[in-house]
Amino acid sequence: MKFELKEISIRAKQEFEMINITEQVKDTVRECGISNGIVYVITEHTTTGIAVNEALPCVEKDIMQTLDRLIPENYPYNHNHYLPSYGTIGGNTPGHLKSLLTGNHCVFPIVEGKVKLGSAADIYFCEYDGIKNRKYMIYVMGE
Amino acid sequence: MKFELKEISIRAKQEFEMINITEQVKDTVRECGISNGIVYVITEHTTTGIAVNEALPCVEKDIMQTLDRLIPENYPYNHNHYLPSYGTIGGNTPGHLKSLLTGNHCVFPIVEGKVKLGSAADIYFCEYDGIKNRKYMIYVMGE
Amino acid sequence: MKFELKEISIRAKQEFEMINITEQVKDTVRECGISNGIVYVITEHTTTGIAVNEALPCVEKDIMQTLDRLIPENYPYNHNHYLPSYGTIGGNTPGHLKSLLTGNHCVFPIVEGKVKLGSAADIYFCEYDGIKNRKYMIYVMGE
Numbered sequence: 001m002k003f004e005l006k007e008i009s010i011r012a013k014q015e016f017e018m019i020n021i022t023e024q025v026k027d028t029v030r031e032c033g034i035s036n037g038i039v040y041v042i043t044e045h046t047t048t049g050i051a052v053n054e055a056l057p058c059v060e061k062d063i064m065q066t067l068d069r070l071i072p073e074n075y076p077y078n079h080n081h082y083l084p085s086y087g088t089i090g091g092n093t094p095g096h097l098k099s100l101l102t103g104n105h106c107v108f109p110i111v112e113g114k115v116k117l118g119s120a121a122d123i124y125f126c127e128y129d130g131i132k133n134r135k136y137m138i139y140v141m142g143e
Numbered sequence: 144m145k146f147e148l149k150e151i152s153i154r155a156k157q158e159f160e161m162i163n164i165t166e167q168v169k170d171t172v173r174e175c176g177i178s179n180g181i182v183y184v185i186t187e188h189t190t191t192g193i194a195v196n197e198a199l200p201c202v203e204k205d206i207m208q209t210l211d212r213l214i215p216e217n218y219p220y221n222h223n224h225y226l227p228s229y230g231t232i233g234g235n236t237p238g239h240l241k242s243l244l245t246g247n248h249c250v251f252p253i254v255e256g257k258v259k260l261g262s263a264a265d266i267y268f269c270e271y272d273g274i275k276n277r278k279y280m281i282y283v284m285g286e
Numbered sequence: 287m288k289f290e291l292k293e294i295s296i297r298a299k300q301e302f303e304m305i306n307i308t309e310q311v312k313d314t315v316r317e318c319g320i321s322n323g324i325v326y327v328i329t330e331h332t333t334t335g336i337a338v339n340e341a342l343p344c345v346e347k348d349i350m351q352t353l354d355r356l357i358p359e360n361y362p363y364n365h366n367h368y369l370p371s372y373g374t375i376g377g378n379t380p381g382h383l384k385s386l387l388t389g390n391h392c393v394f395p396i397v398e399g400k401v402k403l404g405s406a407a408d409i410y411f412c413e414y415d416g417i418k419n420r421k422y423m424i425y426v427m428g429e
Contacts, residue, residue, distance in 0.1 A: 001287060003322040003323065003397075003429075005395050005402065038282070040324075042393070042394065042395075044404030044405050045405055045407070046340045046406055051243055053189045053239055053243060054239060056222065058220075058222040058226075059222050059239050061221040062221050062222050062236045062240065063239070065221070066240050070356060071352060078344040078347040079345050081344065083342070083344075090342070093344075093348045096345050097348065099339065100337055103246055103389055104338045104404070104407075105393055106248070107183060107248055108185065109148050109183070109185075111146075116148065118187030118278075120188070120189055121189055121247075137402065137404075139324070139395045141323075142146070143144055144287060179289035180427075181425070181427060194386055196332045196382055196386060197332045199365065199369070199376070201363075201365040201369075202376075202379065204364040205379045205383065206383060209357060209383050244386070249390065250328070250391055250393070251328065252291050254291055259291065259423065260330075261329060262330050262331055262421075264332055
């Protein structure tokens with residue numbers, strides 16, 4: 001059994017952004033040389049998410065706008081106070097909540113060396129509190 | 144280590160429907176003849192979801208109605224425009240968003256040949272953009 | 287390949303509570319003596335959830351309050367009727383819905399015997415319908 005963890009650096013260009021990482025996941029799986037197994041994509045940050053959705057700019061926009069409608073930026077959140085551990089005021093509650101709703105990972109089978117995705121299913125790294133240097137894990141288990 | 148992927152065809156009877164697929168998952172695991180391992184249930188479509196919840200018709204109805212309240216059908220979504228790749232107007236944004244909130248997969252251990260579910264926990268295929276021919280994966284890894 | 291399932295009992299002190307279970311997960315993985323593999327944390331109840339988020343009391347409060355804003359306690363849910371199988375009136379629809387939005391599990395790699403978490407990422411058992419005796423699974427697969 002082979003176990004391979006790759007940590008990928010990523011940096012959005014905007015405060016809120018859905019970044020399609022499907023090709024990166026496919027490439028990493030190919031390089032691992034595993035025939036059968038499973039691949040996990042897991043974000044390392046709690047104001048980001050991993051989503052599976054259709055790769056259309058209008059759908060990406062609808063996702064971001066709907067999350068913003070459900071979890072508005074301007075709202076008296078508890079986190080909006082001085083945090084000694086931060087040395088500043090907590091201001092990214094919406095990011096933590098969008099992360100909760102989105103989830104922090106996805107998983108797909110590896111069959112005959114290839115990631116078995118669904119129909120019109122792409123993998124997204126969702127930035128809800130940019131612009132920051134971020135990392136996500138691609139973890140492959142198999143034979 | 145054994146790896147088995149089964150793709151299951153499914154078709155809702157209504158535009159929005161929660162279909163209980165627990166027995167199908169249990170049967171597939173039984174047929175695989177694996178004693179210890181893990182089973183993943185993953186939908187292949189981005190206007191559908193996989194949920195784990197209690198098998199009560201009133202709870203199913205509440206889930207569908209609440210998602211519809213949070214993500215209304217009538218709303219000026221960006222996806223509502225002519226898409227050359229579709230040859231039609233994108234009209235299923237609510238499905239993409241309900242899919243995001245629900246998630247596209249679930250996972251349970253296999254212990255002594257049986258799926259180890261929780262208490263009153265059933266597995267649902269959630270159709271948010273029917274009526275269409277759909278597929279989901281049951282992927283079993285184990286020994 | 288080693289497969290280990292541990293069921294952990296847990297009981298919130300309040301009706302709604304986020305309980306940080308990260309140390310329990312780390313300890314269980316350590317005791318398993320696995321070098322490389324994967325750990326799943328899965329709740330056994332459908333009015334609870336498993337979340338990954340930052341361990342700050344103000345963020346925990348924001349999560350609970352936002353879920354309550356999106357899925358209010360006082361609302362004419364379908365589940366609010368007499369259920370012969372319960373012997374009482376179903377009153378925990380908000381719990382079922384918060385569970386759907388949160389998800390019922392999380393997953394992390396095990397690398398060199400340790401759980402590979404993200405940055406400021408803690409694991410929470412979310413009680414949305416307490417106070418009850420609950421259980422969640424820690425399932426470890428690896429070598």
